[in-house]
Amino acid sequence: MSEYTVVYDPEGRLGVLPLDREPHMSLVKAVLAWPDTAELPPSDCEQIALQLTGHARAVASDVRRLCGELSTDSDMRILAKVVLGEADRRLSSPCRGTVRCVKQRARMVRALYERLDRLESDRPAASST
Numbered sequence: 001m002s003e004y005t006v007v008y009d010p011e012g013r014l015g016v017l018p019l020d021r022e023p024h025m026s027l028v029k030a031v032l033a034w035p036d037t038a039e040l041p042p043s044d045c046e047q048i049a050l051q052l053t054g055h056a057r058a059v060a061s062d063v064r065r066l067c068g069e070l071s072t073d074s075d076m077r078i079l080a081k082v083v084l085g086e087a088d089r090r091l092s093s094p095c096r097g098t099v100r101c102v103k104q105r106a107r108m109v110r111a112l113y114e115r116l117d118r119l120e121s122d123r124p125a126a127s128s129t
Helices: 021-033 042-068 075-092 099-127
Strands: none
Touching: 021 042, 021 099, 042 075, 042 099, 075 099
16 A cells, blocks of 8 residues: 655645656656557557656646746757647647557657756756856
């Protein structure tokens, strides 16, 4: 039996909570290891795609927040905006019960985390100038 805590913070006093990265990245890794010819029930694919979509939106929110801290002419900001634009476009399309759809969502989560990592790694250098 697992324990969890429900967080109710309508005023946003807790600030930004860390993402639950490891289980989602494990799911991404597993999904991307599937062969393109994998046959899964459409309902399973839809559930996995929904899980990845929700997490991708949470990661995109963090990328968007960090992107907003950068100067408008920053190369990092421009690249982040490209990834966010692609994420918005892909995540706005409906989930389909296909392996292809699930793999696209998994790639999107991976790309968002890559951009988030780059923004976070450059953050101390950017704030010290």
